[in-house]
Amino acid sequence: xxxxxxxGAVAVGAVLLVSACSSGGGDNxxxxxxxxxxxxxxxxxxxxxxxxxxxxxxxxxxxAKDGKDDAAAKVRKIAEQPSGxxxxxxxxxxxxxxxTEAAQKADRDALxxxxxxxxxxxxxxxxxxxxxxxxxxxxIDQVAAGIEDRPATVILEPDAVQHMVDNCTPEQFHxxxxxxxxxxxxxxxxxxxxxxxxxxxNAGWGKPDQIYEPLKWSGIDQAxxxxxxxxxxxxxxxxxxYGKELSAKVGNKPFVVDTSRNGNGPYxxxxxxxxxCNPPGRALGETPTTKTGDPQVKAYxxxxxxxxxxxxxxxxxxxxxxxxxxxxxLADG
Numbered sequence: 513x514x515x516x517x518x519x520g521a522v523a524v525g526a527v528l529l530v531s532a533c534s535s536g537g538g539d540n541x542x543x544x545x546x547x548x549x550x551x552x553x554x555x556x557x558x559x560x561x562x563x564x565x566x567x568x569x570x571x572x573x574x575x576a577k578d579g580k581d582d583a584a585a586k587v588r589k590i591a592e593q594p595s596g597x598x599x600x601x602x603x604x605x606x607x608x609x610x611x612t613e614a615a616q617k618a619d620r621d622a623l624x625x626x627x628x629x630x631x632x633x634x635x636x637x638x639x640x641x642x643x644x645x646x647x648x649x650x651x652i653d654q655v656a657a658g659i660e661d662r663p664a665t666v667i668l669e670p671d672a673v674q675h676m677v678d679n680c681t682p683e684q685f686h687x688x689x690x691x692x693x694x695x696x697x698x699x700x701x702x703x704x705x706x707x708x709x710x711x712x713x714n715a716g717w718g719k720p721d722q723i724y725e726p727l728k729w730s731g732i733d734q735a736x737x738x739x740x741x742x743x744x745x746x747x748x749x750x751x752x753x754y755g756k757e758l759s760a761k762v763g764n765k766p767f768v769v770d771t772s773r774n775g776n777g778p779y780x781x782x783x784x785x786x787x788x789c790n791p792p793g794r795a796l797g798e799t800p801t802t803k804t805g806d807p808q809v810k811a812y813x814x815x816x817x818x819x820x821x822x823x824x825x826x827x828x829x830x831x832x833x834x835x836x837x838x839x840x841x842l843a844d845g
Contacts, residue, residue: 550591552618557803560594560623560665560813561615567834568819575836586843587819587836594800595772595814596625596667598832601642601651608658621663625815626655626696629672629689634680645688652696661704667711667768667815668696670742673730674713677723694731701734709768712738715746715754716778724761736810737766743816744770744788745778748798752809759808766807771797772814775845789825790838795845818842 550569552562563569568591575584597611608624615622628651632641642648655666675681676689693710700708710732713723732738738758741751748771755767775795779787798812819839821828828835 550588552620553592553594553800555619557801558594558799559621559802560800561611561618561620562592562594563597563611563614566591566595566817568817568839571819571834571836571839583836583840586840589796589843590818590839593814594620594623595817596623598625598627599655601628604651604654605658608655609660612659612662612664616662621665623665623667623813623815624655624659625667625670626652627670629669629692631681631685633671634675645692648692649695652699656699656703659703659706663705664703664707666700666706666708667739667742668700668708668735669693670711670739671713672711673723673726674711674717677718677726690726690729694734697731697735707736709737709739710735711742712740712758712767714741714744715750716744720754720758720761724758727762732762732765735765737768738762739768739770739815741770741774743822745774745791745794747774747777748812750777752806756808764808766810768811768813769809770815771800771812772816772818773797773842786825789822790828790835792826792841794842796842
């Protein structure tokens with residue numbers, strides 16, 4: 513299963529700060545489909561920042577302006593929840609600074625996704641990444657410089673470890689990748705208030721026995737934990753089971769689960785190698801929260817941004833572009 517890097521530039525810096533102010537950083541969130549600005553969720557259960565300038569929030573505003581109140585109410589279910597900000601290498605420091613400053617101003621934590629490892633995605637749809645190890649280290653330094661001492665949670669390199677285990681990433685790149693991941697974890701953990709979760713695949717790709725040693729070689733012992741089900745559709749129960757089995761093999765590390773689109777579980781129709789790409793009949797999963805009822809499960813998160821396309825399959829636009837029709841179907845469940 514391959515990830516989709518968000519396409520295009522993102523709003524950062526002053527624009528985000530202005531948006532954060534205009535969103536009213538309070539805890540009230542009616543979620544009633546009204547046309548007002550998106551607000552933050554109650555901090556006690558959901559400490560992560562809702563981006564008032566997200567594609568979903570903009571879609572709500574446009575739909576409401578056009579008098580499409582029913583559609584606006586559906587998309588608001590997405591817009592009013594925090595989701596991951598996938599950092600682009602072109603201006604990583606400015607993005608990280610903009611997101612964390614806006615989050616801090618709203619008295620929330622930023623949720624950032626770092627996805628720029630060399631030889632990323634095995635040259636597939638989201639292929640690319642940093643040109644080499646030195647470029648990657650520089651990128652990590654830039655992200656860290658943007659975060660500084662502000663609160664942030666980093667999801668580190670979706671698929672990077674998994675793709676070494678399944679040999680999608682050629683073996684000659686493995687040693688360097690282990691070193692780069694360890695270095696990234698150490699850099700982020702040197703910051704005052706940053707948590708980092710190293711990605712550990714999903715419940716459907718393989719078994720914990722296959723990945724626990726590579727996670728150790730990648731520095732999981734220094735991380736706050738690991739992430740599962742990023743951009744995927746496995747149910748929360750399946751993901752927690754996988755996470756707990758894996759945790760037992762890596763020093764009982766806690767983990768987070770991406771629940772953004774797993775409300776109906778994985779798609780089982782069509783070609784097996786494209787079931788991950790804009791599957792029909794899916795639904796939003798549990799809303800983001802740190803109140804999971806399980807001390808090993810630190811949070812349910814929306815790491816993948818619901819409503820943004822996985823790629824040009826099943827009638828979708830390019831990866832990362834907003835797909836309103838699909839977003840409304842996710843909200844309908």
